[in-house]
Amino acid sequence: MWFSNVAGPQEPISILGNQVAFIAPSIYGQPVALTIHVVSYVNKMSMVLSVDEDIIADPYQLCDDLEEALKLIKNCVIGQGVIDN
Numbered sequence: 001m002w003f004s005n006v007a008g009p010q011e012p013i014s015i016l017g018n019q020v021a022f023i024a025p026s027i028y029g030q031p032v033a034l035t036i037h038v039v040s041y042v043n044k045m046s047m048v049l050s051v052d053e054d055i056i057a058d059p060y061q062l063c064d065d066l067e068e069a070l071k072l073i074k075n076c077v078i079g080q081g082v083i084d085n
Helices: 059-077
Strands: 002-007 034-041 044-051
Touching (some): 044 059
Antiparallel strands (some): 034 044
């Protein structure tokens, strides 16, 4: 597994007059089963996963689980504790 975390711009930016909606890094050709890129941009966070589907059978479930884990962490940090769905 590889994990990258990059802090993006804190203010909205544009390229050639076009407003940037999100930033999504990519990687190709690395011999690993899972690569997770996390990028923050203004008040948003994007996660980009690259998976070997022969090893990780359901990458969509993995994304859902990562999203839920991050929400739990956020709720604990801001003092709301664990919230059941």
